[in-house]
Amino acid sequence: MRYAGIDIGSRTIELVVLKDLEIIEKRQTDTGFDPMTRAGELLDGLEYDRILATGYGRNLFEISFDAPTVTEIKAYGVGAGSLFHNVGTILDIGGQDTKAIALNENGKITKFEMNDRCAAGTGKFLEIMARSLGYTIDQFGTEALKATKNLQINSMCTVFAESEVTSLVAKGEDPQEIALGLHRSVVRRAVGMLKRVSADNDIVFAGGVAKNPCIRRLLEETLKRQVLVPEDPQMVGALGAALLAGENK
């Protein structure tokens, strides 16, 4: 049997197909402005027995493709639990949401925290801030790691942070230093959420922002805990959905 999971996020859509619990296909695309067309394109030519959807666009997918759904929180819990042994805590920072999820020893979700309406401190925030400093999103973390000072960025709101960045640039601050300050502000917020859900175990860090080396390092430094990043952190939700499609008899 082949089971597929699709994670329709605010920025990207991921797809995983499993055969006998082995990943036989992984695909990714930008969500764009017409997520269902994009999802349809992503599924093009694929064979599977059952598909399950998660992510921000799951309800739309449920209607368009007549498929069951789960929340990203459950999908990330299951996905991360399958990649690492004894996962206690998962941090997922995606395009517009940050989630901290605690699992018990049986892999069951016991508590979670999620940001409300505002995208402060998420992937979208980093994307806009990178652009305002003239970096690509891939450069942003590596450049921030070159900074040496401890510049404070106080604003968490994307709009206010952007004007704070502008005024720091006007003061002649080094973009690398500003970049580090921005990364620190994202980590402060994520750490707050993690502390509300979990004990002192290892953290699995997933979602697009887990690709950022500066966020990873700052998380480890701040929490003094090991931060485990899956090989393909953006696929964790789709993997969880595919695994759940297999369970959903």
Add this chain to the structure above:
Amino acid sequence: MSDDYRNMWRDLGLDLKAHDMLLEILGKAYQDIYLAQKDRPEQMGYFDFVMSEVHGLRVKELMDEKAAGRKIIGSYCVFVPEEIALAGNATLVGLCSGADFAMEEVEKLLPRNTCALIKSTFGFKLGKVCPYLEAADMIVGENTCDGKKKAYESLNDIVPNLYVMDIPQMKTEPGRSLLKAEYYRFKEAVENLSGVKIDAAGLKKSIEMVNNKRKAIHRLYSLRKADPAPISGLDALLANQVFFYDNPVRFTESVNKVCDELESRIEKKSGAFPEGAPRILMSGCPMAVPNWKLPWIVETTGAVIVGEESCVGERGSRNLTDDSGGTAEELMDAVVDRYFNIDCAIFTPNPDRLNHIIQMYKEYRADGVIHFGLQFCQPYLMEAIPVEKALESKNIPVLRIETDYSMEDVGQLKTRVEAFVEMLKS
């Protein structure tokens, strides 16, 4: 809508165009949220009718009462004692405060970071869309939270008939004395308004009337302990909301009819939701009409709300007023005692509320608690944290939600509520 209503609204000074818009939005929301539900009790038809006539027939009745010499008193809080109003030949109605309206105007008078309920109070006045408020001979404000307390100073500039009642903040003897003094002052104000002396006979009768209303709603609560739940949380919330402005005697009869039907549903094991559906206890801030957002999100995930630890719910209607007293003084004391037990978060400390949440969680056989806090509502948001901790220490799953009346966070709320329900199911 009949022309009679339009004339009535015009005479009350409503902005007809804005009011039409409000009724249209309300009708649409009711259709999508209420009428779209499956397996509703037939007797909820009464409440559908009440909602379809929310600014029509009931307001007409109040206008007829006024013409016959009764007074109308509007209130925003469960601390305003209905027994005293009724005994003074006045009808007490809850005023509109459950939707955003005329926000640009509101924010000229109130800071942006004021809770939605207070802003809404001003919005309905400034937008000229609440016929209850315009029909009221007296509007009672009460010093509960700081937000309301200070907002009434500004409300006083835009309504001609505001009466402010002080409310204690501690459950101590001086606290009770304050409430008692304030209830006597209110009694006098009602007497001055209506010209009717409030005596033992009047109080006895009004206590009985309000107690009957409470007994009916208590009966409804206890039927929700059944699995499958015979009525949805949304429908039960509606009954709790209508509690505040319907004719008390007719309301009592109508709720009892719903209860009769629910009893036969329970016997047949037929429910509004399937047996075994995850059961949620709601706890926190009041939900005024038409603030149905969170219950709607919860129940569209397949979970059923089995109780409301809220002013629009059990916190507001818990406990009857003792009617055994023979003199007006004894009966007034009984009224004070009854209301002094309300475990609103403005009290410090407030251990009763936590105990009630736990008690309700057990009695209603809930699987989890969703704590609803209105953004910027300091007392309930502050209490939410110790409540969450206390429930977690007893292994009671709890989800803490902070939101307002806008629909912009529905997507995120859905994800959080769905994930919570998934957690309860697994």
